[in-house]
Amino acid sequence: MKTVAGIDLGTQSMKVVIYDYEKKEIIEKASCPMDLISESDGKREQKAQWFDEGLEVCFGKLSAENKKTIEAIGVSGQQHGFVPLDKDGKALYNIKLWCDTSTTAECEEITKKAGGDNAVVDALGNLMLTGFTAPKILWLKKNKADAFAALKYIMLPHDYLNWKLTGNYVMEYGDASGTALFDSKNRCWSKKICDIIDPKLIDILPTLIEPSAPAGRVTSEAASKYGIPAGIPVSAGGGDNMMGAIGTGxxxxxxxxxxxxxxxxxxxxxxxxxxxxxxxxxxxxxxxxxxxxxxxxxxxxxxxxxxxxxxxxxxxxxxxxxxxxxxxxxxxxxxxxxxxxxxxxxxxxxxxxxxxxxxxxxxxxxxxxxxxxxxxxxxxxxxxxxxxxxxxxxxxxxxxxxxxxxxxxxxxxxxxxxxxxPLLDEAAALGGAVQALWCLKNLTGKCDIVKLCAEHIKLDEKKxxxxxxxxxxxxxxxxxxxxxxxxxxxxxxx
Known part of the structure; x- marks a missing residue:
């Protein structure tokens, strides 16, 4: 049996599926709920510790026999969330989520300094909205000065899981384009927007990688903790919508x-x-x-x-x-x-x-x-x-x-x-698994993602x-x- 795994870190739960890519079926899946810190001022936050525990719980529920067959892993994660870490990888504050609306003032400040809405769109292809990551970083600087001073790593939820699995600090274009720090047309970080928040920002952002490239390989430490094979590739992954696109064809x-x-x-x-x-x-x-x-x-x-x-x-x-x-x-x-x-x-x-x-x-x-x-x-x-x-x-x-x-x-x-x-549910997790398969095949040759999705994404005609x-x-x-x-x-x- 040959399988790949897909992980989906959502707002309400984390899910892991093991996908048999020869039989084209999900053979096992596990999930656990995610708590939410919610307050009347628009605050919506989670803790990095909960993500750590979610990986252990989900992989712990899967059979050891099936986990041994996994050849590659792909991660989907809720977009825009800001995971701030220090030089030792320790969380400096809670993770402000996509649905956090407490950063209205920061959005207005960045937009004004950039020259208005049109200037922001010209730089990013997007407006500066509360859901995006950039105003969350400025919020940390303004409200948690000590945490911002110690900031070394800026990750999105799916990047954080990639880092836990591989130890590599990277980000692919899809999820990066939802940060409001990224020039989507030219596929690079926007120095203009980064400098408005803080001059050090652009130097601590992750290395950008192509979506077909691996984020890295599973470390021996992660393999031991989660019961998965060491050395298998972890694909670039992406935001839940980007992975949902793959999982729906x-x-x-x-x-x-x-x-x-x-x-x-x-x-x-x-x-x-x-x-x-x-x-x-x-x-x-x-x-x-x-x-x-x-x-x-x-x-x-x-x-x-x-x-x-x-x-x-x-x-x-x-x-x-x-x-x-x-x-x-x-x-x-x-x-x-x-x-x-x-x-x-x-x-x-x-x-x-x-x-x-x-x-x-x-x-x-x-x-x-x-x-x-x-x-x-x-x-x-x-x-x-x-x-x-x-x-x-x-x-x-x-x-x-x-x-x-x-x-x-x-x-x-x-x-x-x-x-x-789609015939198979869990589109984001399935998308992560199919992207992992794409990455795996690209390591030994050239694989077309359109053909791969046509082969693996089937529709439920009854619905x-x-x-x-x-x-x-x-x-x-x-x-x-x-x-x-x-x-x-x-x-x-x-």
Whole structure:
């Protein structure tokens, strides 16, 4: 048996899968939950120690026999998180996460010193947003001066796991492009932005590597701790969206992946750099060599979870209740900014339920509106893709939302595109495993990632969903109303 392993470090959990690349099946997987430090000022943090423990727990749950067959490992990690370490590799502070919105002032400061939004976009291909890494580093400098003075290593979550496995301090282009320190067009660190934060910054950033290159090889220490073979390659890895793209086969022009998890993301592969930061479309690099324009919303299953808990319903009960309501929920709209919002850029945004009347106020309409709101939030990203000349063929749907038949149909109708679901779940972990296989094959020859994904990423035809013309028309009208409401409310939160 020949296998590769994929690790996915998410916000809520860490997962490890062992993938038999000859039989093309996941033969074993393990997971453990991740805690979250959450406060009312927008703070969302985790501890490096929890990542260490997660690796030990997950690998500890896997069989020794299967672990011996692993030939390469690939790591996926939540994007943008800032892991600050001293010269000895000791964490200097908690890890500020992608969903941390406590750095609004730092974003404004960097943007002003850079010369405004247009100057930042020119330097990076992106706006300076609270979710990104750069303002988190400035926050550390301003609020934890001693920690910043001792700062030696700046890692993202997936880089930290690579470092624990290999001892190497490197970063690939995909995850680097989400730091707001990286020139995505020219694939290099932006000295201009780094110097605004601190002159020493550019000298302590990791070495950049190609996505097909190995980050290193498993050390004897890591092999002993996790029960895996020493010396096997660890691929470059990448952010969870970049690995999700591989795990869904979104590695060629025309395909879009939509992830409906805690956050909502919509991204597609492009052979050339494209972005529209003003409309929420970030200019990221892919972890396969091209680019990955991406829209991210802060609230996806967050919205449905709040509504579900409000009515004290199980997940399937929420779906069943929503199915009683027609497309557009009879005018009821949920504005799902429970965690603030990134698209539109409203870190201080608040959620609301609007459009209520004496005739339409019921659980079914509110339940359906919560499902619809997550897709409405990503519809703007699809429009931005099209304006930039991207011609979408279909959507590959992943995340918790992909398991819901009614949510799949809403997605197909709102986006007016066929929706397909990968046969194997755990797209980010699977993407890490397939990238590991790509890296392994490239060590002995030349391997095409598009062909490799076509071979290993299969779709579940039973879950394929096509748009219904009558529903599409109704949702065009409902989306227009949703956009008007968001535009009207936005000035309240700026």
């Amino acid at each position: 979104t590695v060629a022009d025309g395909f879009l992946t939509m992830s409906m998890g805690t956050s909502g993301t919509l991204y597609g592969y492009s052979d050339k750099p494209i972005s529209d930061p003003a409309n929420g479309l970030s200019g990221f690099c892919s972890s396969t060599g091209g680019w990955l324009p991406l829209l991210c919303t802060m609230n996806c299953t967050v919205a449905t979870e709040f509504v579900r808990n409000l009515f004290q319903m199980e997940v399937k009960e929420l779906d069943a209740e929503a199915a009683k309501s027609p497309c557009g929920a009879e005018g009821v709209l949920v504005v799902p900014f429970f965690n603030g919002e990134r698209t539109p850029n409203l870190p201080n945004g608040k959620a609301s339920i609007t459009g209520l009347t004496s005739a339409n106020t019921n659980r079914a309409n509110i339940a359906r509106a919560s499902l619809e709101s997550a897709v409405f939030a990503m519809r703007g990203g699809l429009d931005a893709f099209r304006k930039l000349g991207f011609h979408p063929k279909e959507i590959r749907l992943i995340g918790g939302g992909s398991k819901s038949p009614i949510w799949r149909q809403i997605a197909a109708d709102v986006m007016n595109l066929p929706v397909r679901v 394929s969903t096509n748009p219904i013309a009558d529903n599409v028309e109704k949702y065009n009208a409902a989306y227009k109303k949703y956009s008007e409401v968001v535009e009207t409310l936005s000035p309240l939160y700026r």
